[in-house]
Amino acid sequence: MITMDDIIREGHPTLREVAKEVDLPLSEEDIELGKRMQEFLKNSQDPELAEKYQLRGGVGLAAPQLNISKRIIAIEIPSQSEENPEPLLSTVMYNPKILSHSVQQAALEEGEGCLSVDRPVPGYVVRNARITVSYYDMNGEQHKIRLKHYMAIVVQHEIDHINGIMFYDHINKENPNYAPEDVIFIQ
Numbered sequence: 001m002i003t004m005d006d007i008i009r010e011g012h013p014t015l016r017e018v019a020k021e022v023d024l025p026l027s028e029e030d031i032e033l034g035k036r037m038q039e040f041l042k043n044s045q046d047p048e049l050a051e052k053y054q055l056r057g058g059v060g061l062a063a064p065q066l067n068i069s070k071r072i073i074a075i076e077i078p079s080q081s082e083e084n085p086e087p088l089l090s091t092v093m094y095n096p097k098i099l100s101h102s103v104q105q106a107a108l109e110e111g112e113g114c115l116s117v118d119r120p121v122p123g124y125v126v127r128n129a130r131i132t133v134s135y136y137d138m139n140g141e142q143h144k145i146r147l148k149h150y151m152a153i154v155v156q157h158e159i160d161h162i163n164g165i166m167f168y169d170h171i172n173k174e175n176p177n178y179a180p181e182d183v184i185f186i187q
């Protein structure tokens with residue numbers, strides 16, 4: 001199983017590379033990697049397993065964070081309500097691509113954290129509020145989905161990783177708490 005020891009930290013050159021597209025049809029290896037990335041996220045959200053294996057909680061993970069420079073990201077966003085246990089978004093995206101996005105922007109009110117960054121970096125990470133993403137799933141099916149707010153932010157954070165971009169690259173140097181007038185703040 002993937003643990004924090006497998007996750008490379010800022011300063012490692014792979015985090016600044018543009019990752020390579022994966023070949024289709026997907027190889028067994030790439031399918032297995034996707035499954036392991038998703039399993040890590042689920043484990044990281046389980047209080048007992050996170051404690052037992054000292055995992056930091058995450059809702060997204062990109063292959064470059066495992067020192068694998070491939071365009072693969074895993075997203076596991078748990079349900080926010082007790083009634084509906086279904087996760088908000090649970091998928092592995094191969095060769096994800098943002099096809100279009102809103103002019104409207106959004107930012108997490110509390111700033112962003114990253115499993116490859118072992119320090120808090122305060123400031124607003126201003127991103128597109130809504131995006132249309134195409135990707136292949138682990139069965140090789142192509143999808144085109146529209147995401148907004150928290151889900152859109154998480155997917156943009158992970159797609160940044162396969163392009164060698166870190167969340168703090170987006171934080172305004174002069175004023176980390178800068179955000180456009182009409183930004184949507186996400187709790």
Ligand SMILES: CNC(=O)c1cccc(C)c1Nc1nc(N2CCN(c3ccccc3Cl)CC2)nc(N2CSC[C@H]2C(=O)NC)n1
Pocket residue numbers: 044045046056057058059060078108110111112113114115120121153154157158187
């Ligand atoms: C510096 N301030 C902060 O970190 C920060 C501080 C407060 C609130 C937010 C909202 C913050 N921000 C932030 N919190 C998260 N989590 C909250 C905890 N959660 C989680 C943890 C444990 C079990 C289950 C779960 Cl669900 C996992 C997800 N995740 C991200 N990001 C940025 S986009 C990719 C995503 C990611 O997975 N990062 C590792 N940012």
Ligand code: NI
Pocket residue numbers: 113114115116157161
């Ligand atoms: Ni990250």
